[in-house]
Amino acid sequence: MTDRTDLRVAVLGVGRMGADHVARLHDEITGAQVTVVSDVAIDRATAIALNAPGSRVLADPFEAIVSDDVDAVVIASSSAAHEAQVRACLAAGRPVLCEKPLTTRAQTALDIVTAEAELGTPLVQVGFMRRFDHEYVELKKRLDSGALGQPLLLHFAHRNVTAPAGYTSVNAINETLVHEIDATRFLLGEEIVAITVHSPTANSAAPVGLHDPLLVLMESASGRLVDVEVFVTYGAYEVRAEAVGERGAAMIGTTRRSTDFREYFQQAYRSELQTWVDAVRVGTNVNGPGAWDGYAAAAVCEAGVESLRTGQRVDVHLTPVRASHPQRG
Ligand SMILES: NC(=O)c1ccc[n+]([C@@H]2O[C@H](COP(=O)([O-])OP(=O)(O)OC[C@H]3O[C@@H](n4cnc5c(N)ncnc54)[C@H](O)[C@@H]3O)[C@@H](O)[C@H]2O)c1
Structure with a gap:
């Protein structure tokens, strides 16, 4: 059940974790709908998008981040891709739940903490579920x-x-x-x-x-x-x-x-996602581990x-x- 106040979410990277996030957002989370599914493996994105009727598929994650039908972003792409995608979310002012790790290096993670602090608005939550x-x-x-x-x-x-x-x-x-x-x-x-x-x-x-x-x-x-x-x-x-x-x-x-592990921690993943959706909908954007924790x-x-x-x-x-x-x- 969706309504027009639902948070419109793009999920970037739909391997094991991203596919679960898409299904969870569609089946279990209230107040959100998946509008864009993106993966460099376009066939996978197309298959996973079937689990979120009404969503569309984009191969380019950066196009997804700035799309008009996207309010917020879940990043579940391979770890090496996180840094550029989180940075694009910051540049576009999009709240983002990024799977761990925030980035693969301490210095690049620090750069993101600094960039977010300069924006003056918390936008980044990290998936330490x-x-x-x-x-x-x-x-x-x-x-x-x-x-x-x-x-x-x-x-x-x-x-x-x-x-x-x-x-x-x-x-x-x-x-x-x-x-x-x-x-x-x-x-x-x-x-x-x-x-x-x-x-x-x-x-x-x-x-x-x-x-x-x-x-x-x-x-x-x-x-x-x-x-x-x-x-x-x-x-x-x-x-x-x-x-x-x-x-x-x-x-x-x-x-x-x-x-x-996905079954073992399924309650944690669900609670993490619902808490994040709720926080973004009220404009808090982050309610859990943030960029500093990453x-x-x-x-x-x-x-x-x-x-x-x-x-x-x-x-x-x-x-x-x-x-x-x-x-x-
Ligand atoms: N929180 C947790 O408990 C937990 C558990 C497992 C994995 N993870 C993290 O989740 C992320 C994904 O892990 P996974 O196990 O699902 O991996 P995976 O390899 O199953 O899936 C990664 C997906 O990202 C896609 N991809 C790669 N580069 C991309 C890019 N530049 N843009 C868009 N899509 C891209 C791949 O095609 C693939 O479909 C990793 O960062 C991993 O560390 C977190």
């Missing part, structure tokens, strides 16, 4: 309530069934660990200032180029320690988080079962890749940006 997952939201509430006392440690495990062909240890940091990086910043409400990536005895089943598992130690600005097991050829899907405070611990991710995550990933290479602890340096609007997250 764990912030919308009911278990993470509950854990955050428990931490903030003081029920566990002062938080001291976080333990994470991120285990995947199998890695996609060509997946490397660098991908394990940029694509897999990145979720725990954002979850850490979300749960603790502070920045990560250092990271050390350990490469322990490797799973002999892991392909060449992928040292698996990795054990990552991160340090927060106030001195809390966070460990993350990243194990992408584990044979099952398990995503766990445990917060340890002065008066007790709380763990999430122990009861849900799925071998597919930048901070990219900076930690970059330091993590350096630590992977050198085996050393690497400091994370963030360049402050004077925002002309409040940074959310």
